[in-house]
Amino acid sequence: MADVQEAVGRELDRIAPVLDPLGDLFSSAGHELALVGGPVRDAMLGRAHNDLDFATSARPDDTERLLRSWSDAVWTMGRDFGTIGCRKGPWVVEVTTYRSESYDPASRKPSVDFGDTLEGDLGRRDFSVNAMAVALPRREFVDPYGGVVDLAHRLLRTPGRPEDSFSDDPLRMLRAARFAAQLGFAVDQGVVAAMSAMADRIDIVSAERIRDELVKLVLAPYPRAGLSLLVETGLAQRVLPELPALALERDEHHRHKDVYEHTLTVLEQSIDQEGRLADLTGGGPDLVSRLAALMHDVGKPRTRRFVEGGQVTFHHHDVVGAKLTRARLQALRFPTETIDAVSKLVELHLRFHGYGDGEWTDSAVRRYVRDAGDQLERLHVLTRADCTTRNQRKAERLRRTYDELEARIARLSEEEELAAMRPDLDGTQIMDALGIGPGPEVGKAYRFLLDLRLDHGPMGEDAARAALLDWWGRQA
Known part of the structure; x- marks a missing residue:
């Protein structure tokens, strides 16, 4: 544990140029701010991030105003989901209002409701190892769902009941496979059972979101682990049926x-x-x-x-x-x-x-x-x-x-x-040799010369022209 604390301390010091001013900025405006998700998890694994995710009690309009006063550039494409992004030097930052999201059983898109507490926001995240935070500006570690223990055991487990988590966002079932492939972690048997029982829920998720998760899985260090999990649970039958x-x-x-x-x-x-x-x-x-x-x-x-x-x-x-x-x-x-x-x-x-x-x-x-x-x-x-x-x-x-x-x-x-690899004569030379203008005959002649080139290698322009004229004379 001491090694983990030391690794986290080093990473927090490295990203202090972002943590400290942002923490002070939001705190001074009366809002909570916390570093959350992957950056916290990866800090414990000794991995560095320049893309940083934060959660806040501030609503999107307030977040945008504060970020514009600090950053080099701001973007708002994720506003409907409570997310405002910005860039500051080499850092890319996304700040998202505390939220909870759920799916209507017949809808492909999540509905978003803003929340008021960090713990509530962490409780709606996919896995406990992604439900840890560092509250700013005091750098207080927050782990209400045992993420540190699961990280030590290299285990993927949901903060609450997996059935509730996957009902809220069925894509999390694919994320379980993706994180198994990325991190080399085992998946809790309760999570596996829920994935198997609820595999048909993935049908409401858009093809684009499924594709993005599959790409991350395939590009991960251990894709066999993730793909095997998809096959075992029946999810592959619904998203990549050619595999099972x-x-x-x-x-x-x-x-x-x-x-x-x-x-x-x-x-x-x-x-x-x-x-x-x-x-x-x-x-x-x-x-x-x-x-x-x-x-x-x-x-x-x-x-x-x-x-x-x-x-x-x-x-x-x-x-x-x-x-x-x-x-x-x-x-x-x-x-x-x-x-x-x-x-x-x-x-x-x-x-x-x-x-x-x-x-x-x-x-x-x-x-x-x-x-x-x-x-x-x-x-x-x-x-x-x-x-x-x-x-x-x-x-x-x-x-x-x-x-x-x-x-x-x-x-x-x-x-x-x-x-x-091209024929010895180009299109213009073919037309000159045959005395014809543009048209399908030029394409046929080009393909004849390309086959000749493939069969015999480079022939030179004179030999190619002679062969072309001989071929042309036999086309009538």
Whole structure:
């Protein structure tokens, strides 16, 4: 406990440039103010925050007036929920009026009622480890629901009855899974039971809010823990049904692997390789590659067939999976660029297995690069992660073969600039050579020259023009 107190003291001293003036400002105006939620929890875990959340007895109009007198910039988009935000130097601050919120059983949006006490405000928060506060300006620690004890036991528990908490805001059921993934905490069995019993309540929450929680979960350090909890409680069946569908019944001889467990392992192995994606991500977790790992086999349940001898096949599960992935991500309101990238990776994730022991021609390698496009590095990660065999000889053979493919890509890229793969003639040169104007014929000619480029590599303008004229003469 002494270590925790010391860590909290250091963090409070670090953020004193915000705590002290704001505490004095609100106190002088006759209002209570407290640092709350994640910043308090993470201070005890030794984690620093520059985004700070406060709760106050002041109503939004008073909060806005006080913050404008102190901060560099103020925003009020959250006013309807009692929240006023501001920036002061490197600090981002949100101050929210004490409140309680609840859901009408038929409504997707919470109703907000302002409260009058800090303890009442903390009681409406999702978990006890997020229901701690530091009252300002005197820096008094407030923990009415045993958050410190739960933090010590690495346990997620609601301040009151979980049924009441989840009834007030069903999204908290997803937050339980998200915090399990972010913090590596266990979830109280009473909370798990309530999540299972009330899973259908998540249906009233908007797709956008569900998406945001799933993104945070997938990007967390321990996504397997959160995803497993969603499957165990039945929530995944309602928000990401393709995941529990992977828990296929095995045939009696256990001749095919557990696709659900395989998927979670592929996700973890993909995360282990994210260092390769630093140029795309800046070094942080990569949502696209993690979603691709999570969704890469979702086509298997629909394509599973038992054949003679008890063998199981999943023909075309890559193509079917890409369609299912696109539909699910669209339903969750993901951005188009994310949907396109993840769907492409799912569709291409088996392509390498046609490489065999390296028999691909240079033309096939060029097409692999062309089809992957700007997702090539992520495709490398997904393909390598997709090897979960316990047969070490087989795993080593696959690794060596993919090493060889990457080496060939690197060699061809250096020789032919694969990343900028285009025909030897552009559209203007095609029209000049054929004596035609803009139109669909130019597109057909362009695709002919691109296929030629893929098959034979760079030809030079003269050879490409001769081939184009020969092709054109055979079109009549």
